Structures are given as C-alpha cells and as structure tokens.
Amino acid sequence: MSNTTPSPVGDIVALEGVTKRFPGIVANDSIDLSIRPGEVHVLLGENGAGKSTLIGMLSGLQQPDEGRILVDGKPTPITSPRQALALGIGTVFQHMMLVPTLTVAENLLLGGPWWQRPRTEELEARVAEISKSLGIVVKLHARVSELSLGEQQQVEIVRAMVRNSRLLILDESTSMLTPQGIEELGALMRRLVEQGLAIVFITHKLKEAAAFGDRISVLKLGRKVGEIPPERFRALGEQEIISEIVELMFGKRKDDPEAAERPLGSVRAEAAPLLQVADLEVAATENAPGLSAISFDIRPGEILGIAGIDGNGQKQLAEALAGQRAATGGSVRLAGAAIETLSVSERSRLGLRYLTDDRLGEGTVGTFPVSINFFLKQVGAAPFWRNGVEQRTEIDRRAGELVREYDVRTPSLKTPVARLSGGNIQKVLLARELAEGAKVVIFNKPTYGLDLANTLASRQRIGDAAQRGLAVLLISTDLEELLSICNRIAVMANGSLVGTVANAEDARTRVGRLMIGLAA
C-alpha cells in the first residue's frame, strides 16, 4: 500500500494493518491508511463500513486490537482523547460535541487546566486570527444552543484550530447541513489544507468525495477495498472518478459469496397488482426529506427493489406505506382497495406488513421475552389473549413453532429479545410479519448489520415470501442485495423515484448511473 513507498511529504498519521473487533463483527479488518499534510483524504463507505470505528481509534476513544498507528513515523498508541489532542489530532464528530448551555467562548475554553482562570482575551485574539484567515464569522458570546448546526460545526473546526491541530477529522460532517452549508464546508476545507493541514473527511456521498477530496479510500464491510491517490485523482474527470468509486463500492468480486445468482421468481404479467401506489406525497420535516410523486405497482410474487444512498426518503416511503407517517397526497391501494386513510393496525390486518430497519427501537421490545415479541401486534387479540388475560400456553405453543420454523437461536422462549444477536432478532421480526394473512411486505434494509450467514438466510426468506405470491418492496442500500433477488429496481433520490430498471444483464450499470444522478 501507499505507506510502503516513501513520499516527498511524510505522513502525519499512518495506520498499519489496524483491526478492531466488536462482539460478533469485525468493524475494521487490517486497514492501511496514510494521512498527509495538505490533503483532504476522503474515507468513503456505506453505513457499517467501519468509518466511525476508524475515527474512534484516531481520536483516542477506542484502541485497535491489532496493527499500529504511526504518528510522524513513530508507532504511537492513542489511549485517550486528551492524548489525541496533544498529538495534534482534532475531531469534529458526527454528533456535535459542544455543551449547549455554555457560550461558544466557554466551549472553546473547555479543557484548560482547572486551576487557571479561563484566558478569554487570549482566546478572542486567537479566534479572530483564525476566523479571519478562514473567512468565517464566529459569534464567541452566543450560547451554543442558539446556533445553527452549520455554525456549530464551524465552531468545532475553529476549536480544533485553536488547539493547533495538524490533522482535522470531519466525521459525516455534511449529513446535517444544507446544500449551501455543504458548499461552504468544502471551500473551508480547501482553505485549511492550503494552510498545510491534513483533513480526513468521512462521508457516504459519492459526489462530495469527488468534489472535495484529494485522495479517496473506499471502505466496505470493514475492509479497505481501494484507494485513489491524488495523482490519479487529478488525472481523472469528476464523472470518471465517480464511476471508479461506484466500481469499488458496488463492484462485484469473483470471490464474493453474495454473488450467487438466485433464479428470479416468475411473475405473471397478467396478474393484477397487489400494491398500487400513485403520486404519493409526504411533506418534508425538519430532519427528514419529504416524498414527491411516488408511483409504482407490485404484482403478486414480485420483488421491487428501492435503491439509493441512505437518507433519500427510503424510510419515509416505508413509513408512509405502513401508515406510520401521514401522507399529504396520492393513493395507496392494496389488492384494489384504497388504504391510504387507514390506521397502521387496519393496514396490517389487511395484509400489509412492514419490517423496520430499527429492529430494537421500533421493531421489538427488548426487555420482553422472545415469545411475547412474536405477538406484539396482536396484543389483546384471541387466541393469545382472552378477556385481557395473557394465554401463556397458547403463546408459548405458537412461539415454539415459529422459533423452529424460522430457526431462531434463542436460549429459551423467555429470553429477553434484546439479548439475541441481530440476526436472530431479525428472524423474530420476519416470523412475526410474514405470519398469517401477509399480502404485501415492506422490508427496510433487512440485512443491515447482519453477518453473511444471516444475510443470506434473510434474503432466502424474502425470496420465499415472493414465491408464495406475496408482493415485496425491498428497500436496501446494498446494491448487491437488490441485484440478487429483485425483479425490478427503482432508484430513489431526494424523495422521488428517478427511474426503474428491470433486473437484467445491464442492471448494475444502469442502477449505478441512476444513483449518481445520470440518466439510465
């Protein structure tokens, strides 16, 4: 890798074969990385690719299990945030790290020796100097809670500068900014690297990577799958870079076990659609994009995939269909009957099921036993409850059947569901939602965070459901997953569907092009 070849500019920080494991997953798998002054090094990857873990290790919050971190060429363990700061590594975390009840100045002063009086005058002079050189305005005496997210982020960047950081890490910094705020951040990063700083910029948005980066490393499932060095970066045009990244991120490798092609279920073209969605609209809220003019049909036995970068309205679509989010317009028909005004439970009773991606938060009650979680949506209904009293034997009998049928690995039916692994919680959800009466099932990122075996098993279940004649809407950010089981794939961007392609030979390129904003 790059750190084996000596370069004119030395690395400020380099990672060598860094591995970090958490129970059940390998978050980072022998990662090499070189971070140099005057460069914006983009770390690109989907959720769960291991970006945040990498940042945690650089900022002293976590320690690697294997491999080493070199600072200025010397192996240096970073054991605490304090030490990271002392080494000149400043981090702007995805979640703001400012105390909302203190002023900007007080936040910048945090971390000084406790016996000292805060050196306000010194700080003011320093901040004036920094903000002038960066061309930004910092309201030192405003309370942090009064600032916009963009302003708070600038404060965090200024804080890193005040502490003489040589390396600035920006973790998903654009995720909460407006398009204009993103442009400003890009310009600010450029000015910072011109001053000789090194920047590590973490994002899952391809366009930002291409627009702001000098060097791009692509992470996938904890491994670094490729790097585009600055020389190549300069030689390529933006579109070429993007297509190269798409190749790295979504490209198929020969040894990829996920690539096993599944025979697609046949869909009878003459069958009437089970789910018809026409011009569905949802108003945007402060922290979620809206939906506009969403229309599609799904026939019995068909799997329609929704591809797209996370956060483009996929969750809103799923919730609007399930009835958890109010639609502001359009119609939803289930087997011909309009359901857009029905409640969540009425839709569920008619056969519309939704498997949330938030398995523990929204999908299950973690402290309840596995058995009860199977019937959460039927609480109070016969035969599991009679006259308001739980029918323990009936629940356990049926739960036992489901555990066997869906191969849920649980110590007992009474085990609190939160104690199971992600894969087994997903099986509980699958069993619950695919139970009697399901006609249309919406899966939102069904394999997110699961290991390979459980991922394949879940896909098998989804395929089987379609084979049984159910209509399936599969929302996923994993293109491989969509290509392996969908009949058609629609691409979502900014709350609308930008195109739908049949899952044929050229689907991969056509979907990829749609995802980055080109016509298929």
Add this chain to the structure above:
Amino acid sequence: MTGLLSEVFLSALLFGAVTAAIPLLLAGLGEQMSEKAGVLNIGIEGMMLAGAYLGFVGAFYSGSLWLGFLTGVAGGMAVALVMALLCVRIGLNQIVIGIALTLGLEGLTALLHHFQFSRSYPRLPAPNPTVIPTLADIPVIGPAFFKHHLIVYLAVALVFAMRYLYRRTQLGLNLQAAGDKPAALDVAGIDVVKTRTIAVLSTGALAGLGGAYLANVGAGLFIPFITNGAGFLGIVLAMLARGRPVWVLFGALLFGVCLSLTTAMQVAGINIPTDVIQMLPFLAVMIMLVLFGRRASLPAALGIPYERGAR
C-alpha cells in the same frame, strides 16, 4: 399576641432562622455542585448525618468546635467517597446508592451513638459568637444576624465564592460540561470521572460541615436522625436554584424562617399544635415547587453515569 411583634421575639425568630438555614445552605450548595456535574446525590442526607455524628464526637473529645467541624467534613467526605466509587467510577444507579447510603448512615450513626453514650445525650458548651462591631448594635437586625459563630459568616461568604467558581473559573466550566454534555468534556481532554469525583467529594465536605454545624452549634448535642430531612431540603433547594448559589442562600433563609417559627411560637406562648408548625417547612417546599418547580431545568446528563463511547 403583642409578644409576636416585640423586638426580642423578632430577633430571636431571625436568629433562629439563620441558625436553621446554615445546614440547609451548606447541603444545598453541596447538592448543587454534584448536580451541576451530573450526579444526583440522594446520599446527601447520609453525608450530613455522618458529618453531624463525627463532628459532634470530634468536638466532644477535643473540646474544640473547629476540630469538630474538621472531623465532620471528613465524615461527609468518607461517605461521598463511597458514593463516588460506586456511582461515578463503577456507574451504578445513583438513586439506589443514594438511598442506601442515607438509610445505612441513619442506622450506623444511631448505633455508634448508642454504644458510646448509651441513653445519655451529653451537651457541648455553648459556642462563642463572633460579634460584628457596630452592625451588631442595630436593633432587631443586629442580634439576629451579626452575633453568630464565625462559621456562619464563612458559609455565607462561600455562596459568593461558589458563584465566582461557576462563573469565572475553568473548574466551573468543566463541572457544567460534565453535567450537560459529558462527552464534549471528554473529547476536550478532561477526565469526566475525575471531574465528577471532585464534585461529589466537595458535596460530601459541604454536607459534612452542614451536619457538624447542626449538631455542634445548632443543637449542641447529637441525637440519632438529628438531620431530620435537612439533606432532602438541600436537594429541593439545589433543584429550585438551578445552578445559582445566591438562590440557594435565599431559599435556605426562607426554610430557616419556617423552621425557626416552630421554636419561636412556643417561646411566645402561642397555642398551636407543634405538629402543625413543624409542617411549615415542608408546606413551603410544596408551595415553592408549585411556583418555581415547573421552570426548573436540570442538567441534561443528571443521573446518567458516563461511559466513554456509549451512545
């Protein structure tokens, strides 16, 4: 009824109010510090009792009130150390540990006192007041406010010292950050556990001093359960004062007046059942909670143990 308005009665009432207010003030200031740093310190009643008992024992055997205050502080801090270990370092539930400490210390101090003194309740000699010249000569006000033990003036000075600490010092910033957003403090390079430990130990010291004052100056003796909820009133004061030490002072004086009325009315020979009068401070608590409690904003991370990297 004329006795109610006489100079003697009023100054006795106010003098008693100040005496009763000082333990509440110290407890309130201590609790305020813990809460600012994000630790809900329900064990403060136990810390006060430890301070009262050890403070009394120290003063009784040494014959020096000041040495008694010192042992009282040490007693409060010893209990606080347990709290800091269990709740700050190990991260156990602050409410459960707090209650356990209070109940445990109630039993322990009563038991120790019984071993030592059996059923007798020896008294300490009356404390020597520090009379502030000229001010003490003002009618009513003078004898009420300016003829107290030196520690009273120091406690009031402490209010302003705390105000300075919170507003103007680095430690004050650190404490507030530890309570409002501990993760931000951590990434700023300051140890959250250490900061909170300092806060809890300070709480113990203040509560211990408050307890020692209660036994040595207020009552002149130790009886089991002598604090009688003073620590809990301190918690209420800290919550109502929302981080402002001066408010703790005013609140403590208000409660002090209510407590003092109990004795003063008996002195004045007014025939109201004492049970009714003894309810006054708690009635005042309820009224104040209704009036101001709604706006009380507590630190965001209050009661939540800090764990690095946990979301």
